[in-house]
Amino acid sequence: xxxxxxxxxxxxxxxxxxxxxxxxxxxxxxxxxxxxxxxxxxxxxxxxxxxxxxxxxxxxxxxxxxxxxxxxxxxxxxxxxxxxxxxxxxxxxxxxxxxxxxxxxxxxxxxxxxxxxxxxxxxxxxxxxxxxxxxxxxxxxxxxxxxxxxxxxxxxxxxxxxxxxxxxxxxxxxxxxxxxxxxxxxxxxxxxxxxxxxxxxxxxxxxxxxxxxxxxxxxxxxxxxxxxxxxxxxxxxxxxxxxxxxxxxxxxxxxxxxxxxxxxxxxxxxxxxxxxxxxxxxxxxxxxxxxxxxxxxxxxxxxxxxxxxxxxxxxxxxxxxxxxxxxx
Amino acid sequence: xxxxxxxxxxxxxxxxxxxxxxxxxxxxxxxxxxxxxxxxxxxxxxxxxxxxxxxxxxxxxxxxxxxxxxxxxxxxxxxxxxxxxxxxxxxxxxxxxxxxxxxxxxxxxxxxxxxxxxxxxxxxxxxxxxxxxxxxxxxxxxxxxxxxxxxxxxxxxxxxxxxxxxxxxxxxxxxxxxxxxxxxxxxxxxxxxxxxxxxxxxxxxxxxxxxxxxxxxxxxxxxxxxxxxxxxxxxxxxxxxxxxxxxxxxxxxxxxxxxxxxxxxxxxxxxxxxxxxxxxxxxxxxxxxxxxxxxxxxxxxxxxxxxxxxxxxxxxxxxxxxxxxxxxxxxxxxxxxxxxxxxxxxxxxxxxxxxxxxxxxxxxxxxxxxxxxxxxxxxxxxxxxxxxxxxxxxxxxxxxxxxxxxxxxxxxxxxxxxxxxxxxxxxxxxxxxxxxxxxxxxxxxxxxxxxxxxxxxxxxxxxxxxxxxxxxxxxxxxxxxxxxxxxxxxxxxxxxxxxxxxxxxxxx
Numbered sequence: 001x002x003x004x005x006x007x008x009x010x011x012x013x014x015x016x017x018x019x020x021x022x023x024x025x026x027x028x029x030x031x032x033x034x035x036x037x038x039x040x041x042x043x044x045x046x047x048x049x050x051x052x053x054x055x056x057x058x059x060x061x062x063x064x065x066x067x068x069x070x071x072x073x074x075x076x077x078x079x080x081x082x083x084x085x086x087x088x089x090x091x092x093x094x095x096x097x098x099x100x101x102x103x104x105x106x107x108x109x110x111x112x113x114x115x116x117x118x119x120x121x122x123x124x125x126x127x128x129x130x131x132x133x134x135x136x137x138x139x140x141x142x143x144x145x146x147x148x149x150x151x152x153x154x155x156x157x158x159x160x161x162x163x164x165x166x167x168x169x170x171x172x173x174x175x176x177x178x179x180x181x182x183x184x185x186x187x188x189x190x191x192x193x194x195x196x197x198x199x200x201x202x203x204x205x206x207x208x209x210x211x212x213x214x215x216x217x218x219x220x221x222x223x224x225x226x227x228x229x230x231x232x233x234x235x236x237x238x239x240x241x242x243x244x245x246x247x248x249x250x251x252x253x254x255x256x257x258x259x260x261x262x263x264x265x266x267x268x269x270x271x272x273x274x275x276x277x278x279x280x281x282x283x284x285x286x287x288x289x290x291x292x293x294x295x296x297x298x299x300x301x302x303x304x305x306x307x308x309x310x311x312x313x314x315x316x317x318x319x320x321x322x323x324x325x326x327x328x
Numbered sequence: 329x330x331x332x333x334x335x336x337x338x339x340x341x342x343x344x345x346x347x348x349x350x351x352x353x354x355x356x357x358x359x360x361x362x363x364x365x366x367x368x369x370x371x372x373x374x375x376x377x378x379x380x381x382x383x384x385x386x387x388x389x390x391x392x393x394x395x396x397x398x399x400x401x402x403x404x405x406x407x408x409x410x411x412x413x414x415x416x417x418x419x420x421x422x423x424x425x426x427x428x429x430x431x432x433x434x435x436x437x438x439x440x441x442x443x444x445x446x447x448x449x450x451x452x453x454x455x456x457x458x459x460x461x462x463x464x465x466x467x468x469x470x471x472x473x474x475x476x477x478x479x480x481x482x483x484x485x486x487x488x489x490x491x492x493x494x495x496x497x498x499x500x501x502x503x504x505x506x507x508x509x510x511x512x513x514x515x516x517x518x519x520x521x522x523x524x525x526x527x528x529x530x531x532x533x534x535x536x537x538x539x540x541x542x543x544x545x546x547x548x549x550x551x552x553x554x555x556x557x558x559x560x561x562x563x564x565x566x567x568x569x570x571x572x573x574x575x576x577x578x579x580x581x582x583x584x585x586x587x588x589x590x591x592x593x594x595x596x597x598x599x600x601x602x603x604x605x606x607x608x609x610x611x612x613x614x615x616x617x618x619x620x621x622x623x624x625x626x627x628x629x630x631x632x633x634x635x636x637x638x639x640x641x642x643x644x645x646x647x648x649x650x651x652x653x654x655x656x657x658x659x660x661x662x663x664x665x666x667x668x669x670x671x672x673x674x675x676x677x678x679x680x681x682x683x684x685x686x687x688x689x690x691x692x693x694x695x696x697x698x699x700x701x702x703x704x705x706x707x708x709x710x711x712x713x714x715x716x717x718x719x720x721x722x723x724x725x726x727x728x729x730x731x732x733x734x735x736x737x738x739x740x741x742x743x744x745x746x747x748x749x750x751x752x753x754x755x756x757x758x759x760x761x762x763x764x765x766x767x768x769x770x771x772x773x774x775x776x777x778x779x780x781x782x783x784x785x786x787x788x789x790x791x792x793x794x795x796x797x798x799x800x801x802x803x804x805x806x807x808x809x810x811x812x813x814x815x816x817x818x819x820x821x822x823x824x825x826x827x828x829x830x831x832x833x834x835x836x
Contacts, residue, residue, distance in 0.1 A: 035792065038805055041643040060643075061711055063792040067540045072790065074543065075696065076703045081711050081792055095543055149526035152537055186526050188443065191807045195815060196434060202621040204438070216810045223640055223811020225620060225629045280810070317542060324373070328527050 032258040033059045033082030035073070035250070037066045040086055043274040050265045056258050066092060066154065073250070074099040080250035083259040086266070090244045091157055094313030103256075105248030108266055109281035112214035112240035112304050113158030115145070116233045118200035121208035130209070132238045133166055136179065143183040146197040146207040151320050153189045154243075159211045160323060161312060162241030165305040169315075176326055186327065200233050214240055215280040218297040222277060235299035242304040245281065337674035340667045344682055348722045351697025352689055358700065359549035368550040374534070378558065381530040384445070385513035388452035389506050395453055396460030397502070399602035402595045403461065404468040414599060416834025418606050419458035423779030423829055425800030426518020427807065428822045429454055432609025433523060435616055443525030451519040454606050456509040458833075463505040464498055466734070471497045507566050511559055511687055517786060531555045535692045545696065552690045559688050610826050617819040622812050630816030634824065640813035642805060644797050646821060653782055653799045659717035660724060660781035661774045667721070668728040668773060669766075672736045673758075680733075684726040691786025694719075699790060713796045716788050720781035727780065728773040735769030736762070775832055782829065799825055 040062060047058040061082050063069040070092045073085065077099045086108070088096050096102060115136070122129050130141050148156030164172045185207055187193035195201050198210040213219075217231035247266050249259045265271060272283035276294045283290075290298075368374050399418065403411055421429050433451045471494065479489040517532045524533070531551050539548035620627045633639055634646035671679050686694070698719065702709040709715050739762055747757040763770070785800045797805075799821060806818035 038801070039808065041641060044638070044643075059794055061792045061794045062797075064789055068790065071540045071543055071545075072699055072792070075545070075700050076710075079703050081703075151526065152521070152541055188521060188524065188526055189808075192434070192443075192522065194810070195807070200622070201812075201815075203624050204621065212810070219810035220812075223809070223813040225623065225627055225812040225816060320542070328373075328376075 030056045031059050032056050032084065032255055032262050033061055034084045034086055034262065035061050035063050035069065035080070035082035036086035037069050038062045038064055039279075041278055042271075043278050046271060046274050047265075049270060050262065053265075054258065054261055056261075058262065070096050070101070073101045077101045078252040080252050083250060083253040083255045084247065084262050084266075085250050086247050087245045088248070089154070089246070090242075090307070090309045091154070091161070091312050091316075093246055093309040097309075098313070100251060102248035103251040103253075104260075104263075105246045106263065106267065107244050107284050108247040109272075109275055109279065109284055110242060110244045111281040112242055112299070112301060113155045113162065113211065114214045114240040114299065114301075115159075115236040116198075116200075116210050116212045116216050117236060118198065118208035119232055119234050121199050129234070129236070131236060133163060133175065136184075136209070136239075137175065137182045139182070141182065141209070143185075144207055145179070145182075145209040145211075146185040146187050146193045147179075147211045148187050148190055148193050150323060153187075155190050155211050155213070157316075158241045158243055159239075160319065161307050162239060162305045164319065165241065165307050173322060173326065176323065180326065209236075213280065214299040214301070215276075215282075215294070217299070218276075218293045219280050221293055221297060231297050237299055237301045240299065240301045240304045242306050336670045337676045337679050340671040340674070340679060340683065343663075343667050344679075344722070344725070347698075347718055348686055348689075348694070348725075349682065351701045352693055353697075354701045355549060355693050355697040356553070359545045359696075360553065361546045361550070364546040365550040365553065368547055369554055374531075374551065374554075377529055377531055377534050378554065380528060381514050381532075381555075382558070384448060384452075384528070384530070385510050385516075388449055388456070388513040389509045391449050392453045392456045392460060392509050393502070393506060395602050395605055396457040396505075397464065398598035399457065400461050400465050400468060402598040404465040405473070406595055408595075412834050413830070414603060415461065416830045416832075417610070418461055418602055419833040420610070420826065420829040421454045421606055422456070422458035423776075423783045423833070424455075424825065425783045425785050425803065426451075426522065427785070427800060427804045428613065428825055429609065430519050430522035431807070431819075431822065432613040435612035436608050443523055443528070445528070447523035448516075448519060448528065450605065450609075451523060452509075452513045452516065454609060455519070456512060457602055457606060459509050459512070460502075460505050463508070464501045467498050467501040468494075503566060507563065508687070510562060514559060514562075515555065515688075515690065517691065531558075532690055532692070535690050539692050539696065548692060548696075552693045555690060556688055613819060613826060614823045617816070617823040620812060620816060622815075627816060629813060630818075630820030633813060633817040634820055639802065639806060639817050639821075641809045641811065642802065642814075644795070644802070646802075646817075646824075648795075649797055649799055649802045649821070650824070652796050656717040656720060656796075656798060657778035657781040659714070660720035661777045663718060664721035664724045664728050664777040665732075665770065665773050668725060668732055669770070671725075671729050672732045673762075680729065683729050686723050687726045692790070694722075695787040695790030698787070711792050711794065713794070715791055716793075716796060716798075717781060719788050719791070720784050721777065723784055723787065724777035724780035728777050731773045731776060732766065732769050735766045739765050779829060779832055782825070 040060065042060070051057050059082075063072055063081065066087060066089055069085070070088055073080065073096065080101075085102065088102075088105070093105075115130075117129050127140065130136055130138075135141060136145055147159055150156040150160040163175055167175050185197055187197055190212070193210050194212055197205050197207045199205040199208045214235050217233050217235060220231040220233060221228055247263055249256065249263060253259050267285060269285055269287050272285040272288035275281055275283055276291050276298070282294075282298070282300060403415055403418075429451050430447070433447045433454070437447055437450075475493050476489055479493055480486075484492075514530070515532045516530050517536065520528065520530045520533045524530075529537075532555065535548045535551045535555070538544045538551065617630050618626055618628060636645065638645055639649075668683075671683055698715070699710055701707070702715070743761055743765075744757055747761055748754075752760070782798075783800060785804075789801070793801075803818050803821050803825070806814045806821065
């Protein structure tokens with residue numbers, strides 16, 4: 001009998017909990033919802049100033065990785081889950097535009113996808129660090145590079161787009177054949193490339209070259225287990241492909257005014273200065289001052305490889321099909 | 329069937345209708361396109377993927393049975409101290425998130441072997457040994473040991489005894505287990521994404537790629553429909569070949585190991601091989617939680633970070649994540665078990681059929697359906713936190729009904745009749761006779777649904793969250809972050825997950 005009582009109590013409390021939350025969510029006039037990708041981890045209390053200015057609190061809703069977030073938003077375009085969307089990047093922007101997901105948008109941060117290298121590995125063997133895409137297919141660097149499947153991984157796609165931007169629409173295929181002949185390792189995703197295959201992260205990793213981000217070295221310092229003063233990894237600048245992320249007002253929001261204020265706040269100096277050490281991206285606002293560890297170790301190439309969002313969207317499927325043809 | 333039994337079916341019908349049938353039908357109705365379907369099933373790229381899904385699933389079934397059946401025999405025929413915890417260890421991976429199982433397998437294998445067929449088969453066997461244990465085990469326990477002893481006394485070879493006495497008795501449950509394992513491996517997603525490499529892809533993985541990465545929901549839906557058709561075909565073939573179960577049941581206690589005629593080395597060997605397959609990756613994960621591969625030294629930083637106000641690089645603490653997971657598991661069980669019980673008692677065959685469908689339908693199909701169905705008032709529930717445990721309950725439903733069904737049908741009709749003759753109302757009979765008899769099955773179902781909720785990562789990854797991050801999501805986020813501290817925290821959280829599930833599953 002006691003067990004039945006317990007179950008009744010638990011059920012009762014669940015119902016009470018459910019009704020409490022639904023009554024509080026009705027009170028949306030002073031709340032603005034920011035839809036973001038899962039790895040959006042802003043500084044604690046960063047929105048307090050926004051609440052002071054506007055009286056509205058910011059509710060962050062995470063919607064999966066960038067691809068999932070955009071795909072979901074497209075499925076219910078015009079009837080959004082929130083008011084503002086954070087983090088559509090240049091590889092997905094055009095798709096979101098075609099589906100009319102956003103009523104307005106602006107670039108909010110940028111970063112680069114670049115080949116990183118294990119400093120110690122090259123030092124110990126007195127081998128020169130490669131400095132270009134062309135170097136990566138030379139025999140002395142055979143079997144040293146690990147990259148990600150561009151179909152299912154964002155950095156993998158960034159690297160592929162970088163090679164297309166560099167070699168041109170007609171020659172990139174040939175380059176990838178050379179990469180394949182030079183024994184490039186293909187990892188399914190970023191984590192297995194960076195943590196299993198990359199020699200700087202793991203004693204069993206065999207590849208001293210990995211596709212990652214231009215901001216990976218400072219992240220290694222910030223998130224080191226035991227404090228270190230200098231990262232063990234470096235960045236090959238000539239391979240950097242520019243990734244720009246956008247923030248926009250979701251079409252169909254009933255909260256346009258607050259949504260626009262939130263976008264303005266996210267572009268403001270305070271928020272922009274908090275981004276490098278929480279999201280590991282560069283601010284778009286020129287007034288924002290970079291933290292020291294970023295200034296020192298993050299690479300921000302002067303002439304990164306670029307590609308128009310529209311060109312990416314128009315060609316992505318055929319490029320990926322061609323790529324799949326090369327590797328399967 | 330009585331009127332009250334009809335009434336009982338209403339609750340599970342409404343539940344499955346709203347949270348499963350409606351979203352899936354919505355997806356199929358909106359995105360099904362006959363020309364896309366034709367293009368898809370004639371495209372050589374997709375045919376290759378379908379073929380791979382099929383043969384790797386069959387191979388996974390064979391490998392799992394080869395390792396699982398001997399262990400099931402040992403654990404269901406003999407009792408010895410510690411058998412409960414071994415059962416827990418063998419059952420635990422079934423409910424673990426793929427990211428934990430797959431990273432465990434990767435931690436054991438040499439770095440060269442980190443993608444390919446071997447890690448796929450290993451991870452699939454790890455997941456599914458518990459299916460053999462749970463479906464074939466109870467059946468094997470019921471086989472009257474005196475029959476085997478009689479055969480042995482009469483000079484029958486053990487192989488002979490197995491073929492003519494044991495196999496006819498366990499054949500059907502083995503086929504059922506094989507079928508379930510086939511479906512799980514055919515629709516494998518997490519394992520394939522992590523250890524399959526980019527060339528070995530299942531249809532389920534390709535459905536996600538098409539829907540999410542390439543934004544082609546129509547092709548994704550065509551693949552999902554093809555997948556259901558292929559599973560349905562295999563299901564029909566297997567079902568029409570399995571006959572009626574031969575019954576030689578006898579409720580008995582398992583004899584202690586010391587008093588049996590079985591060679592104890594065979595018993596230990598059978599268990600040890602299964603425990604090695606399941607245990608090594610788990611031990612490797614525990615090991616990695618205290619050993620850093622980059623600095624090549626021992627560290628407790630991962631465990632320490634579980635106590636911090638925020639996990640490294642994340643917006644939440646380990647305590648929040650654990651609380652969320654525990655609360656969702658409890659709620660999922662509270663929703664799932666009573667509804668499954670109602671479905672079982674109502675004895676409605678069609679309901680029973682529908683209740684098993686969540687196993688077959690692709691998580692992406694359900695996930696997309698949830699988003700496009702529950703986006704308008706008054707059912708704009710897509711960002712409500714309670715939708716997560718409700719979807720967990722949908723996914724656990726086929727397992728819990730199948731746990732409760734045999735227990736319910738095993739209640740002798742004479743007991744109910746006696747109660748009625750003595751003047752007990754049906755309700756009274758239900759609460760005072762049936763429920764107490766089904767007690768252990770109810771606990772098992774509760775444990776199972778809670779555990780499914782703890783590990784679910786497919787359909788719910790489509791739902792948005794606000795402060796409701798669960799353990800599997802936190803683990804994969806930590807693993808996807810640059811820096812050694814998040815890595816160590818990921819392994820410490822995985823280790824916690826392993827310890828908790830072994831605890832839960834050795835009771836369930």
